[in-house]
Amino acid sequence: MTVFARVAATRSFSAAARDLGISQATASKHVQTLEDWIGTRLLHRTTRRVGLTEAGESFFAQCTRILEDMETARQVGRPDARIRGSLRFTAPVSFGTALLGPILVGFMQQHPDLTLNVTLVDRAVDLMEEGYDLALQVIHGPLEAAHQPGMLIQQLMPMPFEVCAAPDYLAGAGTPETPADLARHVCLADNRHPGDVWRFVGPEGAVEDVPIPSRMRSDNGVLRREAARAGGGILLAPAFLLADDVAAGRLVRLLPGYRAQEATLCAVCHSSRAALPKMRALIGFLMARFQPAPETGSS
Missing domain, CATH: 3.40.190.290 (D-Maltodextrin-Binding Protein; domain 2)
Structure with missing residues (x-):
């Protein structure tokens, strides 16, 4: 899976082999074994380039997340571990355009080893099918009515x-x-x-x-x-x-x-991914950013 992910990222068997310290023939054999195991072709191969098939695009997104989660699990036992990898999520177009950029800069400064891939979209997305970790969504009406099995909804702020x-x-x-x-x-x-x-x-x-x-x-x-x-x-x-x-x-x-009637800005993710450090970090950062500051009384 690691070899396939590197070939898919570089679009080259030779570059992937170089990066991983193996021969090009070994890299090709690993990918062929993976395709045989899955039962479908993941890559288009020509003498000039390597491209992803439709199944390869979907599998690449999934295996990237799996590899990142494995790295996260490896780091969990280290008290000094920094959050690494990438976090792919969506946000509403208007909200993202108007407010999100400076907020995410602050988050990246806290986590310099984490990269963000943000898609602004005004439609409902299938997180698992489309390979997203999380979605910021504006939910109208009671949050209970928006609940779906297997999904976690975390309220971030009211949106008048x-x-x-x-x-x-x-x-x-x-x-x-x-x-x-x-x-x-x-x-x-x-x-x-x-x-x-x-x-x-x-x-x-x-x-x-x-x-x-x-x-x-x-x-x-x-x-x-x-x-x-x-x-x-x-x-x-x-x-x-x-x-x-x-x-x-x-x-x-x-x-x-x-x-x-007010709406609510929420973070929505699959419950199986909610405990990942990168997810907890982003959701916690946004909650702290959007919650109003406590009032201070005069003495």
């Missing part, structure tokens, strides 16, 4: 949502005073949530589900925000995505007496 629109849009269409008024407006909806229903909590605590008319739907929060800034309609989006535009007057907060 706000309703906004551009001043030009409001000048022409008017300003809604209650959630029910949204029926007379153009709204910019998230197409990952079918039904086009926005939930609000009123001044007395009553929950109100409001069907909203939408001429534009997108799974990307930045696109919806830019459309709202251009006067395209009313937007419901995470507060972090709107803060700069609200402060600059490019967007105006609406429905001040009502609170849009």
Whole structure:
């Protein structure tokens, strides 16, 4: 498996053999034995290059994780062991673009032997099938309803949502005073949530589900925000995505007496991988980063 992983990484039997201190013939024999054991071809071989088959791509991702986990297990007994290897995870596009970069720099400074491979994606991913260690996900509604067998969900921080629109849009269409008024407006909806229903909590605590008319739907929060800034309609989006535009007057907060239902930013991973040091390190770092600082009383 180690030989195959090195051949797959370098796309070369000769380079892999050099790195591992074995002959090219021995490297080729190891890979052939692995293919015979699995029962499928993992590599395309030509006189000029080596490439991965579709099965090889999937197996490479899996065996890389296995080899890293073996190295992690080897290091666990050493009290001075540093976290090594790589950590592959996903995050929502808007959140990752706006906030995640500086946070991850701080994490890498604490763990200089760990590399990060981050994919920003606005869809649900199959962690095991696609070879990811972890996913940062925005979960709407109770966390219990999102639970899946074999998966661990760790809450990182609440994510409040706000309703906004551009001043030009409001000048022409008017300003809604209650959630029910949204029926007379153009709204910019998230197409990952079918039904086009926005939930609000009123001044007395009553929950109100409001069907909203939408001429534009997108799974990307930045696109919806830019459309709202251009006067395209009313937007419901995470507060972090709107803060700069609200402060600059490019967007105006609406429905001040009502609170849009909050979501929760969570770390999701397979329960079998949750105890790995690299996973615990990242989740612990994010929890410490996102939890509010304790209030200090005056003496």
